[in-house]
Amino acid sequence: xxxHLLSLSLFIAPAVVLAxxxxxxxxxxxxxxxxxxxxxxxxxxxxxTAEVENTVFDQLWxxxxxxxxxxxxxxxxxxxxxxxxxxxxxxxxxxISVNRQHVPIGTMMQLAKTLGKANGIVASSQxxxxxxxxxxxxxxxxxxxxxxxDMYLDYRINGKPVADVMIGGGTKYFVREDxxxxxxxxQLGYQYTDDYTQLDTITKAxxxxxxxxxxxxxxxxxxxxxxxxxxxxKALALLSPAEKGFVLMVEGSQIDWCGHxxxxxxxxxxxxxxAKAVAVAKxxxxxxxxxxxxxxxxxxxxxxxxxxxxxxxxxxxxxxxVKATGRSxxxxxxxxxxxxxxxxxxxxxxxxxxxxxxxxxxxxxxxxDETALRNLSNQLVAKYSYTGWTSGGHTAADVxxxxxxxxxxxxxxxxxxxQIAKKLMQIIQQTQ
Amino acid sequence: xxxHLLSLSLFIAPAVVLAxxxxxxxxxxxxxxxxxxxxxxxxxxxxxTAEVENTVFDQLWxxxxxxxxxxxxxxxxxxxxxxxxxxxxxxxxxxISVNRQHVPIGTMMQLAKTLGKANGIVASSQxxxxxxxxxxxxxxxxxxxxxxxDMYLDYRINGKPVADVMIGGGTKYFVREDxxxxxxxxQLGYQYTDDYTQLDTITKAxxxxxxxxxxxxxxxxxxxxxxxxxxxxKALALLSPAEKGFVLMVEGSQIDWCGHxxxxxxxxxxxxxxAKAVAVAKxxxxxxxxxxxxxxxxxxxxxxxxxxxxxxxxxxxxxxxVKATGRSxxxxxxxxxxxxxxxxxxxxxxxxxxxxxxxxxxxxxxxxDETALRNLSNQLVAKYSYTGWTSGGHTAADVxxxxxxxxxxxxxxxxxxxQIAKKLMQIIQQTQ
Numbered sequence: 001x002x003x004h005l006l007s008l009s010l011f012i013a014p015a016v017v018l019a020x021x022x023x024x025x026x027x028x029x030x031x032x033x034x035x036x037x038x039x040x041x042x043x044x045x046x047x048x049t050a051e052v053e054n055t056v057f058d059q060l061w062x063x064x065x066x067x068x069x070x071x072x073x074x075x076x077x078x079x080x081x082x083x084x085x086x087x088x089x090x091x092x093x094x095x096i097s098v099n100r101q102h103v104p105i106g107t108m109m110q111l112a113k114t115l116g117k118a119n120g121i122v123a124s125s126q127x128x129x130x131x132x133x134x135x136x137x138x139x140x141x142x143x144x145x146x147x148x149x150d151m152y153l154d155y156r157i158n159g160k161p162v163a164d165v166m167i168g169g170g171t172k173y174f175v176r177e178d179x180x181x182x183x184x185x186x187q188l189g190y191q192y193t194d195d196y197t198q199l200d201t202i203t204k205a206x207x208x209x210x211x212x213x214x215x216x217x218x219x220x221x222x223x224x225x226x227x228x229x230x231x232x233x234k235a236l237a238l239l240s241p242a243e244k245g246f247v248l249m250v251e252g253s254q255i256d257w258c259g260h261x262x263x264x265x266x267x268x269x270x271x272x273x274x275a276k277a278v279a280v281a282k283x284x285x286x287x288x289x290x291x292x293x294x295x296x297x298x299x300x301x302x303x304x305x306x307x308x309x310x311x312x313x314x315x316x317x318x319x320x321x322v323k324a325t326g327r328s329x330x331x332x333x334x335x336x337x338x339x340x341x342x343x344x345x346x347x348x349x350x351x352x353x354x355x356x357x358x359x360x361x362x363x364x365x366x367x368x369d370e371t372a373l374r375n376l377s378n379q380l381v382a383k384y385s386y387t388g389w390t391s392g393g394h395t396a397a398d399v400x401x402x403x404x405x406x407x408x409x410x411x412x413x414x415x416x417x418x419q420i421a422k423k424l425m426q427i428i429q430q431t432q
Numbered sequence: 433x434x435x436h437l438l439s440l441s442l443f444i445a446p447a448v449v450l451a452x453x454x455x456x457x458x459x460x461x462x463x464x465x466x467x468x469x470x471x472x473x474x475x476x477x478x479x480x481t482a483e484v485e486n487t488v489f490d491q492l493w494x495x496x497x498x499x500x501x502x503x504x505x506x507x508x509x510x511x512x513x514x515x516x517x518x519x520x521x522x523x524x525x526x527x528i529s530v531n532r533q534h535v536p537i538g539t540m541m542q543l544a545k546t547l548g549k550a551n552g553i554v555a556s557s558q559x560x561x562x563x564x565x566x567x568x569x570x571x572x573x574x575x576x577x578x579x580x581x582d583m584y585l586d587y588r589i590n591g592k593p594v595a596d597v598m599i600g601g602g603t604k605y606f607v608r609e610d611x612x613x614x615x616x617x618x619q620l621g622y623q624y625t626d627d628y629t630q631l632d633t634i635t636k637a638x639x640x641x642x643x644x645x646x647x648x649x650x651x652x653x654x655x656x657x658x659x660x661x662x663x664x665x666k667a668l669a670l671l672s673p674a675e676k677g678f679v680l681m682v683e684g685s686q687i688d689w690c691g692h693x694x695x696x697x698x699x700x701x702x703x704x705x706x707a708k709a710v711a712v713a714k715x716x717x718x719x720x721x722x723x724x725x726x727x728x729x730x731x732x733x734x735x736x737x738x739x740x741x742x743x744x745x746x747x748x749x750x751x752x753x754v755k756a757t758g759r760s761x762x763x764x765x766x767x768x769x770x771x772x773x774x775x776x777x778x779x780x781x782x783x784x785x786x787x788x789x790x791x792x793x794x795x796x797x798x799x800x801d802e803t804a805l806r807n808l809s810n811q812l813v814a815k816y817s818y819t820g821w822t823s824g825g826h827t828a829a830d831v832x833x834x835x836x837x838x839x840x841x842x843x844x845x846x847x848x849x850x851q852i853a854k855k856l857m858q859i860i861q862q863t864q
Binding site for chain 1: 471493494496498502732735737741743744745746820822825846
């Protein structure tokens with residue numbers, strides 16, 4: 001590219017050559033198919049106005065991307081999806097930045113580190129879950145959580161781990177009987193806390209914050225107004241001083257998990273949490289124009305549709321009144337002291353008035369395991385809100401590509417998911 | 433806009449002011465939600481290559497649009513959707529370019545006619561169905577087919593009907609006992625045929641071709657390799673000589689109908705037919721650069737997903753082998769002389785090997801009405817191809833916006849569906 005500019009300069013008058021952005025914020029809504037973006041718009045709609053207000057996603061929507069893996073299916077998992085988004089190369093389902101022959105594929109964060117940039121990851125899952133893992137490590141299977149966690153420390157570039165800032169859950173994998181990675185990170189100079197109320201004690205990179213044993217709590221059950229947003233803000237504050245800029249990946253990890261459960265209230269709460277983190281990133285770009293923000297998803301989860309069973313209706317007001325995830329509702333209903341208490345609790349948690357038949361079904365299912373009760377709870381919320389689901393797994397839907405800030409236009413239009421990473425890696429190289 | 437340009441010209445050096453495109457080709461895939469575009473890509477994929485080839489849709493994909501109506505629901509019907517796409521104003525479900533007070537809203541084709549341009553419509557439905565109707569007529573209900581047909585003739589601008597070229601189905605509504613609109617059109621100088629093999633006899637606009645009593649046959653049952661493409665080509669040939677340019681609307685009407693039936697083989701055949709018409713329009717733009725091509729959908733139908741029931745798989749090869757729509761399969765199975773003949777016919781028409789249980793179910797359902805048999809047939813194809821559906825109706829999904837040619841970039845990014853019509857109407861005015 002430099003050579004190209006040089007040769008051009010022989011023929012045209014000197015012009016202001018705009019350098020590539022110094023900083024990249026890359027946000028991935030796991031499972032966030034296009035229907036989730038539409039749903040969140042109507043979920044957030046101020047009903048007192050005639051217009052439906054645009055969400056922060058709508059404001060930044062520029063393109064679409066495929067999601068298919070290099071496998072004998074068009075439907076990707078989160079590992080293959082993240083591998084494509086982190087390396088620009090497709091692989092098989094389950095792969096953590098390795099190809100079909102299990103050969104490691106270089107990731108954009110490894111590239112950034114090689115070039116002297118700082119890296120950060122923020123996730124609402126454990127930080128060694130498939131999506132963040134594909135940016136920092138290599139493994140033939142996403143399930144090898146311990147080995148992946150080990151690589152976060154052991155894989156060195158210029159003598160240092162790839163990530164300068166790591167925020168999410170995962171003490172289970174980083175403080176193990178056989179190895180205490182947290183202590184090893186501390187020995188390398190990483191500031192550390194596992195206490196959400198102590199974030200202020202973390203003052204500079206490198207730093208690690210593991211705020212839960214595995215994943216952070218589901219937003220809807222957490223009692224927090226926003227979880228990812230303050231963590232994103234923290235990561236940006238820690239990475240901002242990096243002289244050569246930074247690459248920060250923020251994952252809304254649990255949108256996908258709500259989709260797997262076919263739990264629309266859970267999904268909308270996670271979307272809201274992710275949206276608030278996107279707003280933080282957008283505000284950062286406004287203050288630091290030398291930054292590119294790119295937002296996408298690895299795939300769609302659940303086959304979500306707004307409208308179901310022939311009804312020309314979707315009722316977010318039903319969804320908005322649900323106060324807990326289906327998992328939490330099931331657990332609470334199981335623990336209720338009596339059938340009457342369970343029914344009262346259902347009404348308190350969902351505001352949905354069931355028919356006598358549905359009440360009987362709920363009470364009968366209360367005698368089964370929590371999974372059956374969770375499924376029934378989610379089905380009832382779906383029924384009353386006219387939400388459609390086709391699967392407990394992923395689908396091959398294309399996903400939205402949003403971008404903002406410097407070079408945002410590069411991400412407009414239809415593209416293969418590998419193109420997103422390729423363009424980002426080109427930008428990382430250009431800022432050298 | 434002109435005033436704006438004038439005032440600007442006081443301050444800046446004169447520049448080449450690019451005029452707006454003379455011609456507009458506006459194509460609407462009824463029910464063509466984003467999943468249909470993804471599905472068609474994998475349906476068309478050449479399995480002998482590692483890459484998945486981009487479709488003509490992928491090549492032109494620039495933006496997304498909302499679909500919600502001005503009604504007490506976020507889920508539109510085709511009438512409200514087409515009203516927004518034809519006038520730039522949202523209305524209630526069922527409205528044919530009238531507002532909630534039943535006051536007519538001016539359409540882009542009426543505007544074009546007023547300004548001396550020519551108009552054309554091509555549809556695979558009857559030409560007075562909701563989508564084309566919203567471009568040419570006004571009615572408080574899409575169901576008033578006769579009144580809408582009457583208005584195609586009676587609504588005059590500068591003494592002439594709004595459309596110069598009309599191609600599709602609908603003799604039932606245009607040749608009635610109480611009124612023969614075809615004869616009246618002929619008296620106004622319209623060339624006419626109701627015979628597909630006689631298209632060559634139609635040599636210039638104004639012209640009308642009603643090629644079926646109501647809708648054209650479903651593509652999958654038709655025996656034609658392409659239906660909309662040659663009709664689009666014909667319309668373009670007839671409109672091309674128009675001195676002040678033209679506005680042509682082409683609807684892939686039956687994508688939606690396949691969606692309502694949850695019939696994936698039917699939907700892919702209609703998508704293929706629509707794609708071939710898009711290719712014709714794209715080639716026209718290449719030869720006539722003073723043309724803008726815009727393609728979108730009014731809404732999504734059926735809650736289609738690629739992957740279902742927890743399976744990380746979608747099998748277009750199963751879909752590709754299905755030789756008839758579910759409606760046609762049901763009819764043929766009902767007419768089979770024996771159960772054995774019915775089972776043999778099933779295999780011949782679908783290439784799907786059923787389990788004994790499924791065979792028994794098929795034979796039992798054969799004793800019921802065709803609708804039950806059609807539903808079962810479509811469910812079996814969905815099951816074996818891992819296709820998901822959530823509804824026999826529409827959903828509130830956003831839809832793709834594709835554009836090509838002059839001013840195409842105006843349609844990039846996220847927009848309300850009314851913005852598409854507003855931009856087109858601005859362009860129509862600017863070419864005056």
